Amino acid sequence: MSIDSEQLRTLAAVVAEGSFDAAAQALHLTPSAVSQRIKALEQQVGGVVVRRTRPCLPTPAGEVLVRLAGQVDLLTRDALVELGADAGTDASPDVLGRRRIAVAVNADSLSTWFPAALADLPADLLLDLRREDQDLSATLLRDGTVAAAVTAEQRAVQGCRVRPLGAMRYVAVAAPHARSRWFPAGLDTGSAARAPALAFNRADGLQHAFVRQVLGDAPPLPVHYAPEQGAFVALVQAGLGWGMVPEQAAAGPLADGTLVELEPGRWLDVPLFWQHWSLRTPTLDDLTARVVAAARVLHR
Amino acid sequence: MSIDSEQLRTLAAVVAEGSFDAAAQALHLTPSAVSQRIKALEQQVGGVVVRRTRPCLPTPAGEVLVRLAGQVDLLTRDALVELGADAGTDASPDVLGRRRIAVAVNADSLSTWFPAALADLPADLLLDLRREDQDLSATLLRDGTVAAAVTAEQRAVQGCRVRPLGAMRYVAVAAPHARSRWFPAGLDTGSAARAPALAFNRADGLQHAFVRQVLGDAPPLPVHYAPEQGAFVALVQAGLGWGMVPEQAAAGPLADGTLVELEPGRWLDVPLFWQHWSLRTPTLDDLTARVVAAARVLHR
Numbered sequence: 001m002s003i004d005s006e007q008l009r010t011l012a013a014v015v016a017e018g019s020f021d022a023a024a025q026a027l028h029l030t031p032s033a034v035s036q037r038i039k040a041l042e043q044q045v046g047g048v049v050v051r052r053t054r055p056c057l058p059t060p061a062g063e064v065l066v067r068l069a070g071q072v073d074l075l076t077r078d079a080l081v082e083l084g085a086d087a088g089t090d091a092s093p094d095v096l097g098r099r100r101i102a103v104a105v106n107a108d109s110l111s112t113w114f115p116a117a118l119a120d121l122p123a124d125l126l127l128d129l130r131r132e133d134q135d136l137s138a139t140l141l142r143d144g145t146v147a148a149a150v151t152a153e154q155r156a157v158q159g160c161r162v163r164p165l166g167a168m169r170y171v172a173v174a175a176p177h178a179r180s181r182w183f184p185a186g187l188d189t190g191s192a193a194r195a196p197a198l199a200f201n202r203a204d205g206l207q208h209a210f211v212r213q214v215l216g217d218a219p220p221l222p223v224h225y226a227p228e229q230g231a232f233v234a235l236v237q238a239g240l241g242w243g244m245v246p247e248q249a250a251a252g253p254l255a256d257g258t259l260v261e262l263e264p265g266r267w268l269d270v271p272l273f274w275q276h277w278s279l280r281t282p283t284l285d286d287l288t289a290r291v292v293a294a295a296r297v298l299h300r
Numbered sequence: 301m302s303i304d305s306e307q308l309r310t311l312a313a314v315v316a317e318g319s320f321d322a323a324a325q326a327l328h329l330t331p332s333a334v335s336q337r338i339k340a341l342e343q344q345v346g347g348v349v350v351r352r353t354r355p356c357l358p359t360p361a362g363e364v365l366v367r368l369a370g371q372v373d374l375l376t377r378d379a380l381v382e383l384g385a386d387a388g389t390d391a392s393p394d395v396l397g398r399r400r401i402a403v404a405v406n407a408d409s410l411s412t413w414f415p416a417a418l419a420d421l422p423a424d425l426l427l428d429l430r431r432e433d434q435d436l437s438a439t440l441l442r443d444g445t446v447a448a449a450v451t452a453e454q455r456a457v458q459g460c461r462v463r464p465l466g467a468m469r470y471v472a473v474a475a476p477h478a479r480s481r482w483f484p485a486g487l488d489t490g491s492a493a494r495a496p497a498l499a500f501n502r503a504d505g506l507q508h509a510f511v512r513q514v515l516g517d518a519p520p521l522p523v524h525y526a527p528e529q530g531a532f533v534a535l536v537q538a539g540l541g542w543g544m545v546p547e548q549a550a551a552g553p554l555a556d557g558t559l560v561e562l563e564p565g566r567w568l569d570v571p572l573f574w575q576h577w578s579l580r581t582p583t584l585d586d587l588t589a590r591v592v593a594a595a596r597v598l599h600r
Binding site: 111116123228240 | 409410427429523524
């Protein structure tokens, strides 16, 4: 059984854009043409492929097809580049002629070492970065929404290969006046229970893990939530509380004295992994090489 | 009719934590006690208040009750502070004794001017910042998940007051070598159609709006998506493409020459608003004063 590639592309557009109307616009089709293609695809595979919700979501069968669509698309565009026939490399304004690849990256990598991987990217390749950590990254890889991910999840997602990138090192920092105020005698159970901590969100257990590592146990911590790297560092500098900050993001503030370490010489290492579709394509191979090279700043 | 405040708090915890089990843990109750309270609340109001999905979501009736719970909680804790009876101000490690307030802030504000509003925050107040822009902020205000929001949405959400904060100014920037490569003759239709642009996500229309403002019309732009402020600026500096960056975030890179403007003297202004529950409480009043003061860096 073969599957019509136009129908696959249509399904991928519906899922990427979130609605039949938006997909029609992106593909320069009428909404009814989109609807007909999806129905034809559903007849061929014998089941519903997309739930008509807002946004439209793929069914389990639809997830398999969306991933297939992305893989076929990537292979096709790479083949066209090899043939020298890619429309995006010349002066044509044809946006659709460019390759597009979606990658999920955890927030702390995205704001520190990851951007260096993308310097001098080929001009005909467009990226769709997603800021997601392990739980959602696995889902996005599985359903084909992203082709690769930088994640703390080390178990290979089905259909993916995984390679270790090294560890992101986090240090515990505070503004100097905040450290004097909250930790006059250093980090102990009493000061940890009183001093406000900053966490990225409710899934961020780094602050708790650090206290447990240093003290052997941790009381409940009073926590502010600030889900943005730049804001997180700025709020720690403003004295709102203490927090675990990637070494790379803390280096400048530590050097200029706007931040100090709570426990110099102590840190937490979080191993990171590169998960990608197990598919050999020049685009994915090149991206893997770039990410591995940029990740050399991480710890082994 | 009065509503049992323990039942309200239980509902709020189920919605905040996402499940009955997590709510039970947060409230130091058994899951069956949580379940009984929710059922009792549903009998009293005569309808389902929370859908047992993953995560648990409030029904429309539940949304009203969650907002009520947050408002009652804030008023109660403010009253306790006034009475000098707040547990969080003394040496007690009782995290639950502190006031907590949730605020939605759009990503660019969160990474630029907003952190300054939170310097020297009262020690007994914990913040739950959410990185959301207008669409979701309105929903979060309406259902009581957040008490206030910095948003580009100027229509008052039901039950809220709105006040203008000034405008966030965005300038069009690129790395010097990227500008030379993509815009040898400046910004015109041809260069806009060829030069990769960076956008935050698919809802970010600033790049398109800027091209339209300068040229009167805009071709389809080839776009990379990078949904994190720090990464966005780093990627523009790395030469991946051009993008609209808040003046405040662009100032340093423009001064050190790692970024240049595409069209010096041109910009886009995005008006921002402070929406908050129409409720007079010292906590909300204090937060409003802080936000308004920090927003003085915005444009009038």
